[in-house]
Amino acid sequence: MKPYVISNVGMTLDGKLATIANDSRISGEEDLKRVHQIRKEVDGIMVGIGTVLKDDPRLTVHKIPAKKEDNPVRIVVDSKLRVPLNARVLNKDAKTIIATTEEINEEKEEKIKKLTEMGVEVIKVGKGKVDLRKLMEELYKRGIKKILLEGGGTLNWGMFKENLVDEVRVFIAPKIFGGKDAPTYVDGEGFKTVDECVKLELKNFYRMDDGIVLEFKVKK
Numbered sequence: 459m460k461p462y463v464i465s466n467v468g469m470t471l472d473g474k475l476a477t478i479a480n481d482s483r484i485s486g487e488e489d490l491k492r493v494h495q496i497r498k499e500v501d502g503i504m505v506g507i508g509t510v511l512k513d514d515p516r517l518t519v520h521k522i523p524a525k526k527e528d529n530p531v532r533i534v535v536d537s538k539l540r541v542p543l544n545a546r547v548l549n550k551d552a553k554t555i556i557a558t559t560e561e562i563n564e565e566k567e568e569k570i571k572k573l574t575e576m577g578v579e580v581i582k583v584g585k586g587k588v589d590l591r592k593l594m595e596e597l598y599k600r601g602i603k604k605i606l607l608e609g610g611g612t613l614n615w616g617m618f619k620e621n622l623v624d625e626v627r628v629f630i631a632p633k634i635f636g637g638k639d640a641p642t643y644v645d646g647e648g649f650k651t652v653d654e655c656v657k658l659e660l661k662n663f664y665r666m667d668d669g670i671v672l673e674f675k676v677k678k
């Protein structure tokens with residue numbers, strides 16, 4: 459069994475999640491409230507270590523009225539345990555799970571000890587990269603039945619490639635960032651043929667701030 463996964467991003471018309479200089483101010487205030495309403499409704503919120511290192515996000519519900527208990531469990535996918543011990547995602551505002559690989563050296567062992575002392579749970583799944591399929595099973599076992607996947611592009615690819623995403627919600631801003639090295643909604647290696655690609659069914663769309671929200675179900 460695996461959690462139901464909603465992928466949400468704010469992106470530009472050219473599919474960028476941030477500029478080449480990592481300026482990711484894409485959503486307006488109303489759209490951020492929409493995202494925080496989803497955060498409030500899910501059991502877990504998941505990002506890759508790239509997003510933690512670049513944005514130092516809190517990943518709590520802080521744009522709409524909420525209690526501490528409304529914060530979902532924060533999940534960071536981090537094979538090499540690069541998460542800084544002073545990252546905001548490790549603060550006491552919510553529980554945090556770090557997913558890493560089964561390959562443990564002395565340095566990682568020491569970091570796991572420190573993280574555990576801070577109340578952070580470390581889950582070890584996979585070799586080389588975190589095994590996202592096994593991670594989903596582990597999260598489900600811990601009562602995490604619904605997850606908001608908040609990127610970035612590399613983790614989004616990993617999740618789409620493994621067919622682990624059930625629903626897509628995107629805010630498209632009327633902006634073009636350009637830049638071949640700027641992160642896009644889904645990066646990674648990409649599919650070689652249209653036959654292999656992820657197929658979506660459009661369910662809803664509406665205006666939001668100066669842009670548009672599109673909602674899709676992933677065809678299975």
Ligand SMILES: NC(=O)C1=CN([C@@H]2O[C@H](COP(=O)(O)OP(=O)(O)OC[C@H]3O[C@@H](n4cnc5c(N)ncnc54)[C@H](OP(=O)(O)O)[C@@H]3O)[C@@H](O)[C@H]2O)C=CC1
Nearest residue numbers: 467468475506507508509536537588609610611612613616
């Ligand atoms: N506008 C928006 O809505 C959002 C924008 N962003 C932007 O996205 C950018 C960050 O994206 P990106 O750099 O791609 O980083 P990600 O957040 O996607 O993290 C990717 C990292 O996750 C780790 N990882 C471990 N296992 C896997 C796996 N199985 N599959 C995929 N990744 C895995 C890898 O690092 P390792 O090997 O070390 O484990 C990988 O490099 C930032 O600029 C941020 O601002 C991010 C979220 C939302």
Ligand SMILES: Nc1nc(O)c(N)c(N[C@@H]2O[C@H](COP(=O)(O)O)[C@@H](O)[C@H]2O)n1
Nearest residue numbers: 467468482484485513515516517518608
């Ligand atoms: N939906 C959305 N729109 C944008 O314009 C964004 N820049 C993001 N960024 C994501 O939100 C994280 C920040 O969360 P906190 O406010 O610190 O809780 C950031 O790391 C991205 O994952 N999202």
